Amino acid sequence: MINWLARSAMVTFYPRSEQFPGIDEMPLDEYLARFKRESAPLMWAGFVLGTLFFHLTPLFTVFIPLPAFALSAATRERHAQRLSSHRIYYVRQPVFLLKMIAGLLWGADPAVRSRLGLAPYPADPGTWRRS
Amino acid sequence: MTHIAFREEDLSLEVDYVVVGSGAGGATAANELARGGATVALIEAGPWRDPEDYPSSTYGAMRDVFDDWGVGIARGRALWPIVQASCVGGTTVINCAICVRTPEDVMLQWERDLGVGNKAWRDALWKHQDKLEVELCAEVVPPAAAGRSSLLAAKGAEAVRYDGHPMTRYVKGCVGSGQCLQGCKQLKKQSLNLQFVPEVMALGGTVLSCAPAERVLLEGRRAVGVSGRFREPVTRRKGGRYTVRARKAVVVAASVTRTAPLLMASGVKHPLLGRGFRAHPGTGVFGVYDHDVDMNVGATQGWASVQYRIEPGMKVETLSIPPEMVASRLAGAGKELVARMGDYRRMAMWVVAVRAEAVGRIKRGLLGEVSVDYSFARPDMERLRKGLALLARTHFAAGAVRVLPGIYGLPYEIGPDQVDLIENGPLDPRSYILISSHLFGGATMDKDPTRGVCDEYGRVHGYEGLVVADASVIPTTLGVNPQHTIMALARSFADRLLDA
Ligand SMILES: Cc1cc2nc3c(=O)[nH]c(=O)nc-3n(C[C@H](O)[C@H](O)[C@H](O)COP(=O)(O)OP(=O)(O)OC[C@H]3O[C@@H](n4cnc5c(N)ncnc54)[C@H](O)[C@@H]3O)c2cc1C
Ligand code: SF4
Secondary structure, three states, X not given: OHHHHHHHHHHHHOOOOXXXXXXXXXXXXXXXXXXXXXXXXXXXXXXXHHHHHHHHOHHHHOOOOOOHHHOOHHHHHHHXXXXXXXXXXXXXXXXXXXXXXXHHHHOOOHHHHHHOOOOOOOOOOOOOOOO | OEEEOOOOOOEEEEEEEEEEOOOHHHHHHHHXXXXXXXXXXXXXXXXXXXXXXXXXXXXXXXXXXXXXHHOOEEEOOOEEEEOOEOOOOHHHHOOOOEOOXXXXXHHHHHHHHHOOOOHHHHHHHHHHHHHHHHHXXXXXXXXXXXXXXXXXXXXXXXXXXXXXXXXXXXXOOOOOOOOHHHOOOOOOEOOOOOOHHHHHHHOOOEEEOOOOEEEEEEEOOEEEEEEEEEEOOOOOOXXXXXXXXXXXXXXXXXXXXXXXXXXXXXXXXXXXXXXXXXXXXXXXXXXXXXXXXXXXXXXXXXXXXXXXXXXXXXXXXXXXXXHXXXXXXXXXXXXHHHHHHOOHHHEEEEEEEEOOOOOEEEEEOOOOOEEEEOOOOHHHHHHHHHHHHHHHHHHHHOOOOEEEOOOOOOOOOEOXXXXXXXXOOOOOHHHOOOEEOOEEOOOOEOOOXXXXXXXXXXXXXXXXXXXXXXXXXXXXXXXXXXXXXXXXXXHHHHHHHHHO
């Protein structure tokens, strides 16, 4: 469930444009599973909170008493914009974390990098010296 | 040559000196002790990653080399991340290797106000710095590796009429791949996992990696060893326990945020432990040009100015960051955000690091968690605004068509006649996103045991055989990048141990 909610929020932040692919064209489910498995517990907890916060707050941004996933794509985007520029710091912060974690996937995607004239990243080996 | 990584079995060893933490301070101290003929065990919480193990993406860097995914936060009015590494070589693996000598005015202030050092002490530090520059191949960024962002900064600073210079870094033949923050796969950066740590082993020392120390062992007021437990770096599963007894001394160099809490957990008593946390928090301003800058091409940091180090107290530098970091740094969401990312190739990012007056505190919670209380007061916010305005002016003088201040409450972008918006920008720290990577304090030096935790050779007041040899001992900000100072202090502390 949380992955589904996170996906919907992340897609709102990084949609497809003329220049770039959207995050929904990237291996988002695999990324979320990996992030949950690999990240520090505090980071994951912050991400889950950010996701829930994103979905539970449209009443205060676009004044519609529905969760964000039930909004139209355009209204959900307006909600995301208002949250990330909200005058209350503790509203902006959880959303910043969500946007950052989504951005780590989107901005490192080979298709995005190629549009920016950059070669794809080699895989992160995750290895270390064992002896 | 002994390297012991994660293991299930328990381990016990006895050596002359145990050094905790293999970063700038720890690796240098261990190396000097080993060169002096002592047997040394160097204990590192993180894994040993060689250049072929280094990550490429920011996600990989956060996962593999940052301390705890970079979730360290300085908490005050705003929440500002603290970035450090956790791996053999410590933060030298992910830093930009900028090499700046300890300013004389800083050391004179230490002598005058804290009774720390004298002329001979200062001369010894500089001599160490002379040698370190040779050993670690300190080199001015070659023009071919400078990158367009640094060339633009030089041009802008000249037009605005302040001094700047290509950086000197511990890098041999930089090829400008812009990947310092993920570790230099080109083997050009002389990080200490490649330099001093292997030499410790070659001289008969033992390196324990994936081995966070849990306690310094004390017998009365004498430090006699270190104990801890291996931890698997991916799953964080706990392995065997280890105990390393030290015949002569324990040197703690686990970083500013980890050294004081480790000493607290070990029962070291000093009312100032964890106090005196200081930093150079920094943030960036993007200039958008009418031509490609490709900031990711060239040295990650290639140009700097220290003209304003003393007054108002700041340093400005170039810094390149990859698209995935820019993506969350730019304001907005959705189509608007993605459209803004279209400017990436034409962006140059320059940063100001504030030589802040603010003083904070490092704390250890009941469950062993570490937190840092730290907040900017008005004078630091004013410095920050001045620095950001200077950078904006420099961008425009270098030909930027727009500047992105990245300040909450200001327009997303401004033109050349709007720099005063930054100058008069908000004084609320929550309007800015600052990151702290130059940290100081927590176990500061002072001749007087009632005013500092350590003496001028890092020896903890009131204890025997217990030395701190990392940035925790530094009692003030420096206004320059700290690695050179940390290494020189660590060498000098190790020499004093050997002399004793
Ligand atoms: C992104 C970035 C860029 C930077 N660029 C520069 C630069 O270009 N020039 C410069 O001068 N400075 C730079 N700095 C700052 C500089 O790298 C640090 O000030 C310096 O490395 C600090 O040295 P240290 O020995 O105090 O700690 P570190 O180098 O952080 O080393 C501490 C080590 O101790 C280990 N440790 C922690 N707890 C334990 C434990 N319980 N048991 C065992 N081991 C433990 C850690 O895992 C770590 O490896 C940069 C910092 C960052 C984050
Ligand atoms: S810019 Fe590239 S080649 Fe130069 S030191 Fe950094 S990582 Fe190495």
